[in-house]
Amino acid sequence: xxxxxxxxxxxxxxxxxxxxxxxxxxxxxxxxxxxxxxxxxxxxxxxxxxxxxxxxxxxxxxxxxxxxxxxxxxxxxxxxxxxxxxxxxxxxxxxxxxxxxxxxxxxxxxxxxxxxxxx
Amino acid sequence: xxxxxxxxxxxxxxxxxxxxxxxxxxxxxxxxxxxxxxxxxxxxxxxxxxxxxxxxxxxxxxxxxxxxxxxxxxxxxxxxxxxxxxxxxxxxxxxxxxxxxxxxxxxxxxxxxxxxxxx
DNA sequence: TTAATAATTGAAAGTTTGTTCAAGTGTTAG
DNA sequence: CTAACACTTGAACAAACTTTCAATTATTAA
Numbered sequence: 680x681x682x683x684x685x686x687x688x689x690x691x692x693x694x695x696x697x698x699x700x701x702x703x704x705x706x707x708x709x710x711x712x713x714x715x716x717x718x719x720x721x722x723x724x725x726x727x728x729x730x731x732x733x734x735x736x737x738x739x740x741x742x743x744x745x746x747x748x749x750x751x752x753x754x755x756x757x758x759x760x761x762x763x764x765x766x767x768x769x770x771x772x773x774x775x776x777x778x779x780x781x782x783x784x785x786x787x788x789x790x791x792x793x794x795x796x797x798x
Numbered sequence: 799x800x801x802x803x804x805x806x807x808x809x810x811x812x813x814x815x816x817x818x819x820x821x822x823x824x825x826x827x828x829x830x831x832x833x834x835x836x837x838x839x840x841x842x843x844x845x846x847x848x849x850x851x852x853x854x855x856x857x858x859x860x861x862x863x864x865x866x867x868x869x870x871x872x873x874x875x876x877x878x879x880x881x882x883x884x885x886x887x888x889x890x891x892x893x894x895x896x897x898x899x900x901x902x903x904x905x906x907x908x909x910x911x912x913x914x915x916x917x
Numbered sequence: 918t919t920a921a922t923a924a925t926t927g928a929a930a931g932t933t934t935g936t937t938c939a940a941g942t943g944t945t946a947g
Numbered sequence: 948c949t950a951a952c953a954c955t956t957g958a959a960c961a962a963a964c965t966t967t968c969a970a971t972t973a974t975t976a977a
Contacts, residue, residue, distance in 0.1 A: 688856040688890060688923060697847040697861045702908060707846060709911040711839040718833035721935080723826050728816040736954060737807040742816045749936055751955055761914075770944050770953050771807060784906050789821060791899055792828040795880075807953065840965080855924060868966055870925055889923045889974050 716760040717785065721745070722753050726762065726776060726785060733766075733773040835879040836904065840864065841872050845881065845895060845904060852885075852892040 717723055721743065728734060728742045736754065740747045754774060757763035762781050765772045776782055836842055840862065847853060847861045855873065859866045873893060876882035881900050884891045895901050 688854060689860050690854065690857055693851060693853055694857050694860050696850050697853060697857070700850050701843075701861070702846045704843075706908060706911050706915060707842050708839050709915065710907045711837050711842045713911060714833050714837035714842075714907055718830050718837040719935080720827050720830040723830045723833075724820075724823075727821045727826060731815050731819050732812060734812050734816060735807060735809065738809055738813050738816070741808050741813050742820070746937070747954075748938080748956090751953095752935075755955075767944090770951095772954070780910055784903075784910065787903055787906060788829045788833055789825060791903065792825050792832060796825060796828065838965080865967070866924075867926090867968080870923095871966075874925075886974090891924065 713760060713762075716756055716762060717788075719753070721749070722757060723785075725750070725753060725757065726781075729763065729774060729776050730782065733775045735771045735773055739774070832879060832881075835875055835881060836907075838872070840868070841876060842904075844869065844872060844876065845900075848882065848893060848895050849901065849904075852894045854890045854892055858893070 717726065724743050725739055728739060734742070736747055736750055739750045739754075743750065754763060754765075758765065761777050763774050764777045765774050767773075836845060843862050844858055847858060853861070855866055855869055858869045858873075862869065873882060873884075877884065880896050882893050883896045884893050886892075
């Protein structure tokens with residue numbers, strides 16, 4: 680953060696255009712945080728597993744072949760980011776994907792990758 | 799990865815349903831990687847700045863108020879992940895968003911966050 | 918060729934992240 | 948109440964990430 684204010688090659692017009700139309704920093708940082716939560720392989724696998732219906736922590740551990748503790752830690756992040764929702768049924772807590780919007784976002788990312796893989 | 803194979807509360811049906819319909823691990827990991835690249839505030843700001851047109855590294859450094867080196871490092875990640883494209887014009891390299899699909903994915907994430915912020 | 922500019926790169930430092938292990942809730946059945 | 952079960956949580960450690968600083972490449976102009 681030093682050679683920033685020296686005027687070098689800067690294209691004034693372009694910079695101002697970008698400056699004036701830029702998305703609010705708060706929104707961008709929230710978006711980054713949201714994307715950060717689904718950008719982990721384990722968490723994406725959890726989300727993928729939940730697409731066909733609710734699963735408890737043990738189920739998820741079995742599907743992903745990981746420890747219950749590890750899954751639970753990740754579920755907390757997913758819960759906090761409201762990507763996932765839990766409902767208690769006695770001792771068991773069943774998790775589902777929080778809402779349709781999230782599912783669409785995921786589908787879009789997966790489709791994009793499938794396309795690329797098939798290139 | 800120890801208490802995985804002990805049968806505890808596992809709901810067989812649900813687990814098998816999730817197992818059989820799960821998305822290919824390769825695709826999921828690529829998607830995680832792709833999302834990982836846009837899930838950083840700096841990189842998301844770069845992408846956002848590029849939405850109105852091409853900018854060079856210096857321009858981006860000016861817009862984000864960061865060092866040229868830091869921006870360049872991030873641009874390399876964005877380039878490698880094919881989220882961004884560069885065209886050389888003499889000494890200057892102008893960057894743009896790689897394709898429309900990526901732009902849509904971004905819009906979707908940003909809209910989602912704007913909605914949430916306005917709740 | 919030499920000097921200057923735009924950008925990239927490698928290494929180092931500081932921070933963040935993911936998993937494990939052990940201990941802690943909260944709920945139900947006996 | 949007590950025991951067992953489903954799950955969560957905190958601390959710790961290793962792996963990965965982001966930025967800085969210094970050196971390097973590529974292009975153009977003198």
